[in-house]
Amino acid sequence: MNNFTDLQVWQKSHRLFLDFIKDIGVLPNNRVTTVLIDQTVRSVSSISANIAEGFASRNPKEYCRYLDIARKSASESENWFLKFRDSEITDKTLAQTRIDACIEISKMIYGLIKSIKNPNNSKL
Numbered sequence: 001m002n003n004f005t006d007l008q009v010w011q012k013s014h015r016l017f018l019d020f021i022k023d024i025g026v027l028p029n030n031r032v033t034t035v036l037i038d039q040t041v042r043s044v045s046s047i048s049a050n051i052a053e054g055f056a057s058r059n060p061k062e063y064c065r066y067l068d069i070a071r072k073s074a075s076e077s078e079n080w081f082l083k084f085r086d087s088e089i090t091d092k093t094l095a096q097t098r099i100d101a102c103i104e105i106s107k108m109i110y111g112l113i114k115s116i117k118n119p120n121n122s123k124l
Contacts (some may be wrong), residue, residue, distance in 0.1 A: 004055035009108040013048040013070070016077070016101045020044050023094065033089055040080040046073035047105060064113050071109040078102035 004010050020040060038087050047070050054066025078099050085095030 001055075006054040007051065007055070007112070009105060009112060010048050010051045010055075010059060011053060012101065012108065012115065013044075013074070013105050016098065017044045018106065019101075020098065027090060031089070031114050032072060036083055036089065040077060040084075043073050043076040043080060046070070047077065051109070060116050064116055067113050067116075071106050071113075074102045074106040074109065078106075082098075 001007060003061050024037055024041075027037065043044045050070035050073060054063040054070070057066065077118050081098040081102065084090045085092050085099065
């Protein structure tokens, strides 16, 4: 891997961010939605940002620390998408698609952490 953009997990988390940015255009314009959008943009954008920042460190322990933060951001993002879904601010199917993406990204980050901590079993 020459660049963080080569990582599938970064690509998926970046795609989640871009998809959510498109979702914003069809959301209602009210105070609650504005707060949810703000929080979700922050958490979703943090996933790929922390993957990128950790990749640049090239120190395995520090890299895993950033990946752990990215995984936490994926969980936070899942939480916000659950709020969108359960408050019926957005289409339940669309929200569930975003939730599923967060779960998949979290699992991918966990796998990457495991492969860094145990490079003998790495499939990178």
